[in-house]
Amino acid sequence: MKPPSTKPPSGSQRVLAIWLPNWPIERLTSKQPELRGQPLMLESTSSRGQRVIACSREAREFGVQPGMLVAEATAISSLHAVRLPHNANADQRALEKLADWCHRFSPTVGIEGADTLLLDATNLAPLYGGEEPLVQQTSQGLTRLGLTAHIALADNIATAWALAHCSCTSLVPVGESIAAVAHLPLTALRLPDITIETLSRLGIESIGEVLALPRTELASRFGPELLTRIHQLLGNQAEVIRAVAHSERLITQWLLEPPLTKWTHINKVIQQLLRQLAHLLATRDAGALHLACHLECQTGKDVAFDVRLFRPTADAAHLMEIVALRTERLLLTSPVTAVKVHVARHAPLARQQRVLFERESHWRHSTGIAALVDRLAGRLGPEAVVQCRVQHEAQAEFAYTEQTIVGNLTARRRSTTKPSAVKLAPLDRPLHFFAKPQRVETLSFLHEGPPIRFTHGGQQYVVAHHRGPERIETGWWRQQGIRRDYYRVETTTGRRFWLFRCLRRQKWYLHGAYE
Secondary structure, eight states: OOOOOOOOOTTOOOEEEEEOTTHHHHHHHHHOGGGTTSOEEEEEEETTEEEEEEEOHHHHHTTOOTTOBHHHHHHHHTTOOEEEEOOHHHHHHHHHHHHHHGGGTOSOEEEETTTEEEEEOTTOHHHHTSHHHHHHHHHHHHHHTTOOOEEEEESSHHHHHHHHHHSSEEEOOTTOHHHHHTTSBGGGGOOOHHHHHHHHHTTOOBHHHHHTSOSTTHHHHHOHHHHHHHHHHHTSSOOOOOBOOOOOOOEEEEEEEEEEOOHHHHHHHHHHHHHHHHHHHHHTTEEEEEEEEEEEESSSOOEEEEEEEEEEEOOHHHHHHHHHHHHTTOOOSSOEEEEEEEEEEEEEOOOOOOOSSGGGSOGGGOHHHHHHHHHHHHHHOGGGOEEEEEOSOSSGGGSEEEEEOTTOHHHHHOOOOOOOSSOOOTTSSOSEEEEEEEEEEEEESSTTSOEEEEEETTEEEEEEEEEEEEEEEOOTTSSSOOEEEEEEEEETTSOEEEEEEETTTTEEEEEEEOO
């Protein structure tokens, strides 16, 4: 005769609650491992004074407890305790990341309070071989993260939350929620402290005793929240998990057996992974801007490299071409056992109408230009391919800035520069510009007039024509104001230069050449 089945009926709600009893401490020690094993106290100031919010196991051995006054806790622990301020915002952000990590167990994960996670476990048992393996895998995963967790699986949120906060790990069969929580204290009902104190003064200490009370007058005597919690516990009132959005990561991985040693074979594996990523990106109408590739080696140090792109693309062939430019310069110290490719950043694919003549399209939208920029970045590095942006600045050497354009889509879309009020002709500024003006010796007919000859780099130039002066002067708010008279000069040999006389020093400088 077969034993009765413990599988819950299909469609019946099941909720898995995870309580992290010492979350602030464990979150902090995971970030700062040097604090492990020390008597640690986290304190916060409130209207009731400075109190202990959380403490480590070592601090508890001294007699420190959460909620205790800091002065009292310090006196108990003497000089041994490490006191740090409690950062509730950091705890919440880390809890949201942990909720995202828990999506591997359930598609719906929510946060309840400051230290509890709720997972929708409805119809998940067949995927794990039963509810008990589901609880075990969840517990083992949290243990590997170094977290202490109390886990409970029950029919509804109220029951699962109550059991998780009052026991280590429990699995309640379907329909047995009331019997499982009847002996639990009133704190398991998530009631306000004032309601719990009132019930305690009446001699009511457990959930079972509350359920035995007549419910017609509970709301009028204790407020509506008590009746709401009872109905939630009984399953008469629905309670929704406030789900945390899952940050879907575009990752493909290939475990190699046997390990590979030649780039020819490894590139074929990467190509296959890129095809999968390109398909995932295309289904989202998105393109990759930044790829992170990681090669796990059998012995020695792993190999990792990044690939950044000029504009979003979901073309697997183009991605492979750029990746190949990086891998051809890498050396392998040992066989590769696994390959992982991750889309670290992506953006919507650009859509535009085709034009009849290519010159009508802006150079940014040219497919050929984008491919060229990606190839240059692949060979020279993303920092080597830059774009000059005009700045609203009178001083010539500060009138532009260099900005990387590979993997920097936001900066290309958003420009904070303002157009200059002075309209310049194409030849008003030199093609070759010296970042630092170079000192030259000149000869002039007039003290404040244009030069008739100048010497630069050991060579003397005779001026045949000149245009100017063009006065450039910075604002009064500069600590050292700039006052210059610029001249465009053409020598007898046909060469043209951009010279200026510093009015403050009365010296001449060469700032650029028109060639």
